Amino acid sequence: MEAQDASGAVRRESIHAAFPITERKGAEEKFRRLLEAAPDAMVIVNGEGRIVMVxxxxxxxxxxxxxxxxxxxxxxxMPERFRQPHLGHRKRFLDKPQVRHLGTGLVLYGLRKDGTEFPVDISLAPLETEEGILVISAIRDITERKQLEMDLRLTQDKLRTLAHALMAEGEETQRRMARGLHDGFPQKLAAIGLRFSTLQKKLPSASRSLNTEVRSISREIQAFEEEIRQFARGLHPAILEHLGLIPALQAECGAFSTAHKIPVRFSHSNIPKKLPAEVSLALYRIVQEGLQNVARHAGSTTSIQVILRCTETGVELTIRDNGSGFDPESAKQRKGLGLISMEERARAVGGNFSITSTLRKGTEIKVQVPLEMSDATTANPAR
Known part of the structure; x- marks a missing residue:
């Protein structure tokens, strides 16, 4: 196999020093054939960083x-920008030679003779010889893989944009429905209830059973009216628009405690009185979904904490319960719509979503949303 020495003279490069004398000829030929048959570019470099085999x-x-x-x-x-740093990398490899894969978490590039660059994946392995250590580099062009990754990211971005648009449209639809329910049905039911009350006054006092039935119907109408109001509040929390995030979460936690008989302790510190509307809505919906997840899955839960606080970089929301917990690995495989919805709502406002859980020890959901303090006004007092 042809090679060059440091002076540039072409010579025959022998690898026989790496093998016993009796096996030199066969080993050299076998090595040459393996090198030529490799699907990747194979470059062997000596201790001076010069190429001796390809x-x-x-x-x-x-x-x-x-x-x-x-x-x-x-x-x-390699491109000019990588050459100087590579000198140090090469020296460190020779000081401690071992099989390794380069570029984990990085994008490496090769440089063709015509000056074009292309992304590469590189693995290194040392080869000890009597003449010193040689470095075997396996180099793979990953242009196609990078293009597929880029296409996948673009597709994911498009899907995420669509999901966020659908969530926004859904919120607007729910807002219109809530307004219609709040402004229409309760008033009509109240009018019907008033008519029943008027009718009750006109009934003969002797018609005791009839009076009892009318009172019962009136109570049912009032209960149904309240159910519609609660449903409308669930569709679109008017309190969030009118009073802000803190009162809205206080009301939501209180309503959940009453409905599910699970104490919810809500606390907050240094939260601006007026957050961006999209951030307030996202955090409110995440709390709603988080509490409903507890109701659905954490059967042994006896307490829930909802903590909202302002940090140096933004707003942090924590929802913590002491329920039965679950195996996070299996949950990743069967991520439900509730978790997906919470994660996407956090992403929609530039936030991060994480969930940790331990069997029989409970679950913690954490959302961190970056926030410029210029986007918010004076903080609420801690409670």
Whole structure:
């Protein structure tokens, strides 16, 4: 196999020093064939950083002839911005040679002869010889993979944008429905109840059973009227618009405690009196969904904490219960609509969503939303 020495003279590179004498010839030929058969570009570099062996895939990938590559410093196969840092990386590898994969969490690039760049995946392995350590580099062009990843991200972004638009449209639809229910049905039911009360006064006092039935119907009408009001409040919390997030969450936690007989302790500190409307709505909906999740799944829950506080970077919401908990790994595989909804609402306002749970120890949901203090006004006192 052809190579070059430091002076640039072409010579035959032998790897026989890495093998017992009796196996040299066969081992060298086997190594050469394996190198040429590799699906990736294979570049072998000596301790001075000069290329001593390449395979056919290397020529194809970089656009050089084999004789151009032999003796070239390996840094020439990478863009200028990577060359100086690579000198230090190469020295550290030779000081402690071991098999390793480069670029975890990074994007590395190769540089072709024509000056074009392309993303690469690189693995290194040391080869000890009598002449010193050689470094074997397996280089793979990952342009197609990166394009697929970019296409996937674009698709995810489009789907997320669509989901956020659908949530906003849903909120507007619910707002209109809530207004219609609040302004229409209760008044009509109240009018019917008034007519029943008038009718009751006109009934003969002797018609005791009839009077009892009319009173019962009147109570049912009043109860139904209240149910409609509660349903309307669930569709769109008018209190959130008129009084702000803190009173709205206090009312929501109180209503949940009454309905499900589970104490909910709500506390807040340094929350601005007026948050951006979209942030207030997102946090309110997340609390709603979080409490409903507890009601649906945490059968042994005896207490819930809802904590809202302002940090240096934004607003942090925590929903914590002492219920039965669950296995987070299995939950990832079967993430329900409630968790998806909460996560997407947090994302829609630029926030982060996380959930931790331990079997028989409860669950904690945490939402962090970045907030410029110029977006909000004076803080509410801590409670």
């Amino acid at each position: 395979n056919a895939q290397t020529k194809k990938l970089y656009g050089y002839r084999r004789e151009e590559l032999l003796g070239m410093t390996v840094e020439r196969l």
